[in-house]
Amino acid sequence: MREVVRLEEVRKVYLMGEERVEALKGVSFSVGEGEFVAIMGASGSGKSTCMNTLGCLDTPTSGRYLLEGTEVGTLSHNELAEIRNRRLGFVFQGFNLLPRTTARENVELPLVYGRVPAAQRRERALQALARVGLSGREGHYSNQLSGGQQQRVAIARALVNEPAIILADEPTGNLDTRTTVEIMALFQELNRQGITIIMVTHEPDVAAFTTRHIVFRDGAIVSDLANPAPVRAVPKTEAA
Amino acid sequence: MTTLLQSLLIALRALRVNKMRALLTMLGIIIGIAAVIAMVAIGAGASKMISDQISSIGSNLLLVLPGSITSGGMRSGSGAIITLTYDDAKAIKAECPSVGQAAPTVRGSGPVVYGNQNWTTVINGVTPEMLLVREWPIESGRNLLQSDVDGAAKNCLIGQTVAENLFGSADPIGKIIRIRKIPFTVIGLLAHKGQTPQGQDQDDVIYVPISTAQRKLLGSQFPNSVGAIMIQAKSAEVLSKAEEEVTELLKQRHRVGPTREIDFTVRNLTEILAVSEQSSKVMSMLLGAVASISLVVGGIGIMNIMLVSVTERTREIGIRVAIGAKRRDIMLQFLTEAVLLTTLGGIVGILVGIAGAALVANLVGWPTLVSINTVAIAFAFSAGVGVFFGFYPARKAAALNPIDALRYE
Ligand SMILES: Nc1ncnc2c1ncn2[C@@H]1O[C@H](COP(=O)(O)OP(=O)(O)OP(=O)(O)O)[C@@H](O)[C@H]1O
Numbered sequence A: 001m002r003e004v005v006r007l008e009e010v011r012k013v014y015l016m017g018e019e020r021v022e023a024l025k026g027v028s029f030s031v032g033e034g035e036f037v038a039i040m041g042a043s044g045s046g047k048s049t050c051m052n053t054l055g056c057l058d059t060p061t062s063g064r065y066l067l068e069g070t071e072v073g074t075l076s077h078n079e080l081a082e083i084r085n086r087r088l089g090f091v092f093q094g095f096n097l098l099p100r101t102t103a104r105e106n107v108e109l110p111l112v113y114g115r116v117p118a119a120q121r122r123e124r125a126l127q128a129l130a131r132v133g134l135s136g137r138e139g140h141y142s143n144q145l146s147g148g149q150q151q152r153v154a155i156a157r158a159l160v161n162e163p164a165i166i167l168a169d170e171p172t173g174n175l176d177t178r179t180t181v182e183i184m185a186l187f188q189e190l191n192r193q194g195i196t197i198i199m200v201t202h203e204p205d206v207a208a209f210t211t212r213h214i215v216f217r218d219g220a221i222v223s224d225l226a227n228p229a230p231v232r233a234v235p236k237t238e239a240a
Numbered sequence B: 001m002t003t004l005l006q007s008l009l010i011a012l013r014a015l016r017v018n019k020m021r022a023l024l025t026m027l028g029i030i031i032g033i034a035a036v037i038a039m040v041a042i043g044a045g046a047s048k049m050i051s052d053q054i055s056s057i058g059s060n061l062l063l064v065l066p067g068s069i070t071s072g073g074m075r076s077g078s079g080a081i082i083t084l085t086y087d088d089a090k091a092i093k094a095e096c097p098s099v100g101q102a103a104p105t106v107r108g109s110g111p112v113v114y115g116n117q118n119w120t121t122v123i124n125g126v127t128p129e130m131l132l133v134r135e136w137p138i139e140s141g142r143n144l145l146q147s148d149v150d151g152a153a154k155n156c157l158i159g160q161t162v163a164e165n166l167f168g169s170a171d172p173i174g175k176i177i178r179i180r181k182i183p184f185t186v187i188g189l190l191a192h193k194g195q196t197p198q199g200q201d202q203d204d205v206i207y208v209p210i211s212t213a214q215r216k217l218l219g220s221q222f223p224n225s226v227g228a229i230m231i232q233a234k235s236a237e238v239l240s241k242a243e244e245e246v247t248e249l250l251k252q253r254h255r256v257g258p259t260r261e262i263d264f265t266v267r268n269l270t271e272i273l274a275v276s277e278q279s280s281k282v283m284s285m286l287l288g289a290v291a292s293i294s295l296v297v298g299g300i301g302i303m304n305i306m307l308v309s310v311t312e313r314t315r316e317i318g319i320r321v322a323i324g325a326k327r328r329d330i331m332l333q334f335l336t337e338a339v340l341l342t343t344l345g346g347i348v349g350i351l352v353g354i355a356g357a358a359l360v361a362n363l364v365g366w367p368t369l370v371s372i373n374t375v376a377i378a379f380a381f382s383a384g385v386g387v388f389f390g391f392y393p394a395r396k397a398a399a400l401n402p403i404d405a406l407r408y409e
């Protein structure tokens, strides 16, 4: 199994005046291609900090981070931006989409920054929207979509550049149970198609849909177990 | 180029969302640019009027007057001591190498009558050279001839104002008019000249041969004396040289020495007039400078609103950075927005300014002049204001830490 992500003794220290907050205290793990990982742990345990590091939005205070074999710590701002653009896809908890912008335009955004020509952008955005079951909604503005649909658009946007990994920080945090199951079903489907997914969640019910559980406590990993029998997410009705 | 176009689209959308705010922000620029355009137009109109008037007097001119300047700056003795003569004028023309023409003149005024029309005007006794010195074309008829001067002919040239008042629209050439009751034949009509910078109507004039004026019209007790000599130098370069030559020659001819004071004054007309032109230019620059202060104020408004916009859109910036926007993309986006605001404001301001200048020209009757140059500079300036005042907010947006930006709600 090809290694996509590798963290080695990653530390992150925030300095708040005199006070040192150690958000990550030497975290090491690696994720192979096609895994579907849930990162869990109490609030303030360092999950988001770890995700931001994986997402090249933040650099570790010490330790190494390799993304598909590339040492990320030495890269410039622009190179990091390119990695985020081409090899990573992000889904956040909420407020994912740009306001007053259509679904299609939101999905096209990574392609805009990737300097993809307009005609090709449009076609790829429509394909990505079809993949998340939103064909026909491409002209809707963000505020005309339900919470679940907004997350689907965000996932389509994360997919559109065929990234190595999708990183999702509590993607179902703002959703009700039914919609959560729908989104998890979508993630499972994408994972079956071979996409590596790392997601943060508070809820064991949500983690049960994934293939591996990494649990954080106080900035360190306390358990890292495979989930050999993930629950299959079955949405009650078709996409609402 | 894709991203520039994209930034433009994003910026247009951002402006559309906050139409009222965009308009109010632009208002500062609109007022600033409009004020600059209108002020410069008024200033340029004024200085063009003055320079037109100056060139209507003639170019490279010296004026020699009898009497000397006392320390108080007043000319003394004029009228009483008649010191300049027709022979002085001839000598200047003949002996000063830098002098092109020398035209002696005597001056008076009096009533002129044609039929039942009656008009009081300036009567100048001149030689044919006067029209050359003044660079004054004849509209119809002919100039005075040397033979008119030699024979003290009763012929005259009349200015447009005189022609209008005596003849209306009828052709004056060949008609007999009475100047101070003496009949004269109108042989020429002078072209339109307009006002002097001092506001005198140059067309309100009659030219007669100098000899006729001296002997028959003005009745001077010194038959050979003249009131002034107008001199045209051969070129602008030799103007001050001509001034020296004339002064030297007249000193000799008038035997100025230890026992005799200088009894004439040489004035450089072109220089005096250039000063008034200069001061009107300074005036228009001053107006422009005052107006551009409002432009700076408008720019500060832009900066203010852009800072607000950056703060409001912190989350948006975070999302853009997370999906691969580089710092320069974010920078370009906000700079484009600022420049779009100011250039839109600039275009509207230019239109308002032109309209304002036209209004001033119509209502107050001041001449105004909007040049392509001013418009181009104003447009470039409005864009420059956008870049200058948009730079700091844009840099602030680009420097946002993506994590802080994503946490922001
Ligand atoms: N920018 C920052 N400056 C200072 N301290 C920070 C910063 N970001 C995170 N921290 C601290 O680092 C620790 C880990 O934060 P993190 O956001 O990773 O927690 P989390 O596991 O995602 O929590 P939650 O489940 O509530 O989202 C916390 O103690 C937090 O206060």
Ligand SMILES: [Mg+2]
Pocket (backbone or CB within 6 Å): A047, A048, A049
């Ligand atoms: Mg978190």
